Amino acid sequence: MKTFYNLPEKVEFCKICVNSNQYPASIPEWKHDVNRTKANYINFTDGICDGCIQAIKKKEINWKSREEELLILLDKHRKNNGDYDCLVPGSGGKDSVFASIILKEKYGMNPLTVTWPPILYTDYGFQNFKNWLSLGGFDNITYTPSGEAMRKLTKIAIETLLHPFQTFILGQKNLAPKIARNFNLNLVFFGENEAEYGNPVADNYTALRDKSFYSVSNLKNITLAGKTIEELEKNYKLKLSDLRIFLPLIEEETNNNLQVHYLGYYIKWVPQESYYYAVEKTNFKARPFRTEGTYSKYNSIDDKIDDLHHYTRFIKFGIGRATDDAAQEIRNNHITRDEACALVKKFDGELPVRYLSEVLDYLDVDEDYFHKRCDDFRSPHLWIKMNNNWLLRHTVNKDGVDD
Numbered sequence: 001m002k003t004f005y006n007l008p009e010k011v012e013f014c015k016i017c018v019n020s021n022q023y024p025a026s027i028p029e030w031k032h033d034v035n036r037t038k039a040n041y042i043n044f045t046d047g048i049c050d051g052c053i054q055a056i057k058k059k060e061i062n063w064k065s066r067e068e069e070l071l072i073l074l075d076k077h078r079k080n081n082g083d084y085d086c087l088v089p090g091s092g093g094k095d096s097v098f099a100s101i102i103l104k105e106k107y108g109m110n111p112l113t114v115t116w117p118p119i120l121y122t123d124y125g126f127q128n129f130k131n132w133l134s135l136g137g138f139d140n141i142t143y144t145p146s147g148e149a150m151r152k153l154t155k156i157a158i159e160t161l162l163h164p165f166q167t168f169i170l171g172q173k174n175l176a177p178k179i180a181r182n183f184n185l186n187l188v189f190f191g192e193n194e195a196e197y198g199n200p201v202a203d204n205y206t207a208l209r210d211k212s213f214y215s216v217s218n219l220k221n222i223t224l225a226g227k228t229i230e231e232l233e234k235n236y237k238l239k240l241s242d243l244r245i246f247l248p249l250i251e252e253e254t255n256n257n258l259q260v261h262y263l264g265y266y267i268k269w270v271p272q273e274s275y276y277y278a279v280e281k282t283n284f285k286a287r288p289f290r291t292e293g294t295y296s297k298y299n300s301i302d303d304k305i306d307d308l309h310h311y312t313r314f315i316k317f318g319i320g321r322a323t324d325d326a327a328q329e330i331r332n333n334h335i336t337r338d339e340a341c342a343l344v345k346k347f348d349g350e351l352p353v354r355y356l357s358e359v360l361d362y363l364d365v366d367e368d369y370f371h372k373r374c375d376d377f378r379s380p381h382l383w384i385k386m387n388n389n390w391l392l393r394h395t396v397n398k399d400g401v402d403d
């Protein structure tokens with residue numbers, strides 16, 4: 001059967017969690033083209049996904065010796081003259097609160113924090129951001145890109161890739177190495193490694209973020225929103241100067257001493273625990289309501305576009321935000337697989353209506369058009385239209401049309 005985006009034709013669900021083999025492993029966003037020709041998907045071994053294999057391996061990690069590795073690294077970079085000694089990118093969500101405060105309070109570092117703000121802040125997200133800086137006590141650089149470029153690129157990314165969050169991710173991944181260079185900082189800490197959620201397990205044996213995620217040899221083959229820079233200049237009236245902040249560094253501009261590390265390699269990272277930590281330290285507040293498309297209230301709640309992002313992932317890959325959350329909670333022994341299956345059945349793929357018209361108005365996208373465009377992105381091996389309804393062919397609950 002025909003598949004889009006190089007997705008594996010046979011849909012398979014993990015025996016341990018609820019993830020499927022249609023889960024995209026992360027690649028640098030500038031490699032995304034319409035057909036996802038450079039895409040990778042999560043690896044399965046004997047019916048078990050790499051995310052779960054990683055979780056099993058994590059139980060065997062000697063965290064004491066990992067911490068010793070961290071201390072050696074920190075001592076190498078520590079400055080005692082009041083200057084910043086490391087950079088922590090974040091938005092004041094639970095994970096950046098955890099990373100920045102543990103570095104400051106437990107390990108005596110002096111982090112500078114850097115923020116690529118959401119495309120459309122939620123009130124909760126903005127309050128959490130302010131509390132992070134005021135109660136956590138951090139200096140912060142917030143880099144706000146041109147609203148016009150952001151809006152145009154986001155709109156094109158929906159049209160071309162059905163990917164409303166791409167512009168945000170680009171900034172989030174590329175900004176910190178640029179700011180680090182400008183402030184002469186050689187140490188950047190991200191939180192968790194994406195391998196925790198399904199990148200190749202081998203990626204998790206290293207603390208260092210691969211340079212290919214934030215630098216390129218030249219800008220020739222790069223695409224933004226699925227378009228080359230030349231096309232964006234020619235057809236969308238965007239200038240290179242509008243686009244530069246969304247682009248990775250060119251290798252020769254990169255500080256050769258720069259190291260981008262995952263703190264999650266050195267410190268055991270449990271989402272629920274970083275949530276409690278953030279509540280205690282910076283008065284982090286979950287949203288008082290459930291996030292549409294899932295059952296959680298505290299994961300990634302600062303951008304109104306985020307909910308739409310997860311909805312489009314459900315369209316493209318057949319697995320939504322409840323699948324992500326439930327898979328992670330199974331791996332952390334918070335829920336059983338049966339409970340997870342029920343949560344997926346109840347919430348996965350729910351249309352996030354709360355912010356939908358506001359987001360589409362902001363982007364100047366007609367709602368009917370948006371839904372039609374979504375249908376163009378449904379791969380025939382995942383979806384079938386019956387009686388005017390789109391139905392999944394395969395689900396983790398085994399109640400899909402072809403199960």
Ligand SMILES: [Zn+2]
Pocket residue numbers: 014015016017018019048049050051052053327
């Ligand atoms: Zn799994």
